[in-house]
Amino acid sequence: MSTAFRNVPINSSSPMQVVVTPPIIAVQKQNVAAKAQEAIKQKQRDKMRNVAKDILEVMAPLIEQGKVRVIETSRGVTIEINDSILFSPGQALLQPALVKAMRSIADVLVPTDFPITIEGHTDNVPIKTPQFPSNWELSAVRATTVLRLFADAGVSPDRLTAIGFADTRPVEPNILADGAGAESPGNILIDSAVPEKGKEVDLQARPAPTP
16 A cells, blocks of 8 residues: 555665655645635625626616716726716716715725725826815716715725726827817726735845846
């Protein structure tokens, strides 16, 4: 038996005995751990699909009008909302007709535990006002406006992140008739994975500089 498992020749005249434990138990443990991890991932995928389904239902009228898209990605679910229906040009207040829709999305997200990132965008028309010195401030406040609505609706604040992209991510390069570039949609990203905690890089671990 020892020879079969170890492929090591055994001297029958030697009184020494070699007992070898086959690696079956270790392999079984690895398989169990892998299956458990896959089960967790599948459960998360199922939960995410349910969230996407609920969002599709509450946003159905706007989806049918082509103003909202719900996209499933490797990260999770992205809700793309045409900024022109969210905000007036140069403004960061939600259009009254969209407040109810945003609250409906928030109601879907409240009982979940997924991290949520809200992206704000603008067109390429420069803005310079006391409130918004540039498109960066405008896009950031737009994202924060949606974030605050979600938080007020009961979404846990520690799950929410707001990012402003100004006019750096246009939908398309073409120019509209009035000379303004198309705005990117306001995106709400529902992430399927909880961000990992970072690990501080050890200064001593850096490679020595090449002389």
